[in-house]
Each structure stands twice: as C-alpha cells, then as structure tokens.
Amino acid sequence: MASHLFTTGNLRLTDDQGEWEKVAGRMGVSTARLRLIRQVHGVAVAIARGGEAGPDLRPEADVIISDDPDVAIGVRVADCAPVLVADRRTGAVGAAHAGWRGTAAQAAVVAVAAMTSTFGSNPRDLVAAIGPCLGPCCGEVGPEVVESFREGGHRESDLARWFTEGVFGRALLDLWTANQDQLERAGVPGGHIHVAAICTKSHASSLHSYRAHGREAGRMAGLIRARRAP
Ligand SMILES: [Zn+2]
Numbered sequence: 668m669a670s671h672l673f674t675t676g677n678l679r680l681t682d683d684q685g686e687w688e689k690v691a692g693r694m695g696v697s698t699a700r701l702r703l704i705r706q707v708h709g710v711a712v713a714i715a716r717g718g719e720a721g722p723d724l725r726p727e728a729d730v731i732i733s734d735d736p737d738v739a740i741g742v743r744v745a746d747c748a749p750v751l752v753a754d755r756r757t758g759a760v761g762a763a764h765a766g767w768r769g770t771a772a773q774a775a776v777v778a779v780a781a782m783t784s785t786f787g788s789n790p791r792d793l794v795a796a797i798g799p800c801l802g803p804c805c806g807e808v809g810p811e812v813v814e815s816f817r818e819g820g821h822r823e824s825d826l827a828r829w830f831t832e833g834v835f836g837r838a839l840l841d842l843w844t845a846n847q848d849q850l851e852r853a854g855v856p857g858g859h860i861h862v863a864a865i866c867t868k869s870h871a872s873s874l875h876s877y878r879a880h881g882r883e884a885g886r887m888a889g890l891i892r893a894r895r896a897p
Pocket residue numbers: 801802803804805806866867868869870
C-alpha cells in the first residue's frame with residue numbers, strides 16, 4: 668500500500684451495519700478490523716497493536732494510535748474535529764476526537780506525543796488532516812468554554828486567535844485554527860497539516876451536525892490505517 672487511507676462515511680447513532688461495511692470497504696478491511704473507541708471528550712489514549720484487541724473491545728478513550736496495517740482506526744464526530752495523523756517514515760497512525768473539551772485538553776498534541784513515545788515517531792515526519800467539524804462561523808460557545816481553555820493553561824494570545832466575538836458578544840471557537848496551531852506546536856510542520864475547513868453545521872444537508880440536527884444527529888467517521896512496511 669503506497670499511501671495512507673482517509674475516508675469519511677455517514678454513520679447513524681445506531682451504528683448501522685451497512686454503513687460500517689461501506690466504511691470498512693473504503694479502508695480495505697473487514698468490519699471486524701475496525702478499531703473504534705468509546706469517546707468521552709477526554710484525552711485518554713488507546714493503542715491498537717498488531718494482533719491485539721477484538722472488534723467489540725472499544726476502550727474508553729478519545730485518541731487511538733496504531734502501527735497495525737491490518738486494522739483501520741478512527742473516531743466518530745458530528746461537529747467535533749476528527750484529527751488524523753500519519754507517520755510517513757514508520758507508517759504508524761493516530762486519530763483524535765477533538766471537540767471543545769478535547770481541544771482545550773490538547774487531544775491533537777496528546778496524539779502526537781503518544782505516537783512519539785509508543786512508536787518512535789518524530790513529529791517532523793508526521794502529516795495530519797483535520798476533517799470537517801464546526802467552523803468559526805458556527806462555533807458559538809458560552810464564557811465557560813473560554814474560561815476552561817484559560818484554566819487549561821492556554822496563552823491569552825492563543826485565546827485571541829482561537830476565539831472571535833460573535834453576535835451579542837458571544838464567543839466563537841475556531842476548532843480549525845486551534846487544532847492546527849496545536850499540531851504545529853507539537854512539531855508537525857505547518858505544510859504537513861491539511862485542514863478541510865468545511866463547517867458541519869453550515870453544510871448540514873450533506874454532513875452530520877449535532878448543532879443542526881440535535882440529539883438525532885448521525886455521526887461521521889474519520890478513519891486511517893497504518894502503512895504496511897515496504
Ligand atoms: Zn458554519
């Protein structure tokens with residue numbers, strides 16, 4: 668396999684089997700070889716190594732990394748950012764689920780650090796993709812969100828980049844820029860970071876958006892698969 672695979676699918680909350688089969692097919696694996704996580708808006712890391720873990724074992728985590736070319740790992744999102752990372756040298760991969768909580772807790776940085784410590788990745792060899800998620804156009808949040816970023820130790824200069832003022836003085840969070848900045852701080856070259864820059868809520872007719880569709884919203888999957896060693 669010459670390159671890493673990226674795909675997205677439209678997945679219902681009920682994990683419609685037919686949709687998962689399509690997604691798995693796009694990734695070149697069976698559904699039994701999809702490795703997903705029970706996402707809780709944190710930054711715990713799951714590791715999918717070759718020969719480990721069954722299909723129904725979904726650890727509670729918001730970051731998953733793998734060096735196993737026989738599985739596809741991924742995260743499910745509907746407004747949160749799916750951040751996919753691949754190591755062009757070793758072939759290892761990572762996926763992070765970064766909504767506002769995950770972004771405040773630097774899920775993308777955690778993914779890079781986990782790949783470095785677990786698989787010996789050098790951040791300079793990493794290439795990353797930030798998939799469709801809530802854009803700065805629609806990322807309205809309450810003051811408690813800004814405060815949680817501040818309490819998370821983020822600099823005021825970063826808060827000024829990641830939050831803009833919307834109508835009635837409400838803050839608008841820019842998940843695209845925040846996650847891109849964090850990946851760069853973690854050592855991923857800026858030119859290696861690809862931002863879809865597609866807002867899920869603004870494109871709610873074709874993408875799943877919790878803000879647009881509410882509790883009935885489906886989910887999109889951002890998946891990635893390790894490259895087999897040459
Ligand atoms: Zn929007």
